Amino acid sequence: MVASIALPRLMRIGAGASRLLPEILGQLGLSRPFVVTDPYLVSSGRTDTLLERLASAGARGTIFSETVPDPTVASVEAALAALKAGDFDCVVGFGGGSPMDTAKAVAVLARHGGHMRDYKAPRLQDEPGLPIVAIPTTAGTGSEATRFTIVTDETSDEKMLCIGLAYLPVAALVDYELTLTKPKRLSADTGIDALTHAIEAYVSRKSNLFSDGLALQAMRLIAPNLRRVWTDPSDRAAREAMMLGATQAGIAFSNASVALVHGMSRPIGAHFHVAHGLSNAMLLPVVTAFSAPAAVARYAACARAM
Known part of the structure; x- marks a missing residue:
């Protein structure tokens, strides 16, 4: 391929x-x-x-x-x-x-x-x-x-x-x-969006070796730092990690694909005007529970990265 x-x-x-x-x-x-x-x-x-x-x-x-x-x-x-x-x-x-x-x-x-x-x-x-x-x-x-x-x-x-x-x-x-002046709510919503990009790029059927490396690295950067920027918005090291992770996640899914979370999130946002990251946050646990049995090794790698 x-x-x-x-x-x-x-x-x-x-x-x-x-x-x-x-x-x-x-x-x-x-x-x-x-x-x-x-x-x-x-x-x-x-x-x-x-x-x-x-x-x-x-x-x-x-x-x-x-x-x-x-x-x-x-x-x-x-x-x-x-x-x-x-x-x-x-x-x-x-x-x-x-x-x-x-x-x-x-x-x-x-x-x-x-x-x-x-x-x-x-x-x-x-x-x-x-x-x-x-x-x-x-x-x-x-x-x-x-x-x-x-x-x-x-x-x-x-x-x-x-x-x-x-x-x-x-x-x-x-x-x-x-991003140092971002409000907590915006930091949370956008951070979950970036994390979802990384997870979905990795579990997508269109994933590849190039996108996999970026997706895993993005998860490693975003997962431990999302709570840090919520707790202390001026945490420069955490903000830097989040920004780089978001860009890497973007590159990953642009060269692979997103999946069901985003597929369901778009109509929710359009019809109910829910913030995109918030709709992802609502869907991610349910979609993961539904999808994980079909890609256990992939989701396990995501869990280890986070």
């Missing part, structure tokens, strides 16, 4: 990695980023800091901050309209899963047109859109390193999964310092 592996072209991981955005854009020959973020990051002043760094390097960035949790077709269309009103050569997703997923969707629509529903699975969108640079501010979705995006069709309450290399960022800046 030949595993099909896809990764961001450039990755910078560690304290202060987000400050390297101007350098990364320069390496990629880009200078006019459309920055997709959220209202909190604007109010906290972090987007101002990002724009100042870009300006000092001669790059001209524009902020779009009207994203919503669990991106909708309407919110993506609003971002797309803002992008089309300017002259941009790339899209930067700066935030948690929602800004990054919005950035991915906009990058594809800006280049290829159509409607978001046109791109939902089983369509495979490998032809690239605008280049995407991802800067995660939560340790959860792993979207900075995956070839997926999810957008909710608010008319049908369907969470549309969109797949393909077009959604894989060309660069990811993984800076755990951006």
